[in-house]
Amino acid sequence: MVSFIGHELSESVTDPLGTGWTNAPLNGRNSSRVENGDLCAFTYDPYFLAPNGSYYNLKLGNRLYLSQRIWVNALGGYCSMSWINGAN
Numbered sequence: 001m002v003s004f005i006g007h008e009l010s011e012s013v014t015d016p017l018g019t020g021w022t023n024a025p026l027n028g029r030n031s032s033r034v035e036n037g038d039l040c041a042f043t044y045d046p047y048f049l050a051p052n053g054s055y056y057n058l059k060l061g062n063r064l065y066l067s068q069r070i071w072v073n074a075l076g077g078y079c080s081m082s083w084i085n086g087a088n
Contacts, residue, residue: 002058002065003044007037010070039071040079057081 014036015021022033044066047057056064058081069079 003067006067006070007041011035011037036071036073037068039077040069043069043079045069 022035023039044055044057047055047066050056050064054064054066056066058065058067067081069081072078072080072083074083
């Protein structure tokens with residue numbers, strides 16, 4: 001659920017009216033144009049094994065979550081969990 005909310009929140013923040021930026025289809029994966037959250041859909045690395053056997057890449061407080069990376073438009077564009085001076 002966290003991954004889905006982050007994906008949609010990213011798209012809502014960058015295009016609040018739903019009339020803005022979209023990208024061309026991705027390598028045949030999609031037949032329609034895609035928003036920024038779609039550019040990194042289902043990309044989670046780096047991720048780690050949690051004590052309960054599930055995977056996570058985000059820790060908020062004491063809770064572990066698996067969340068997709070989000071598109072960063074800087075430096076030619078890439079998928080990342082953060083953006084700090086161009087480091088992904």
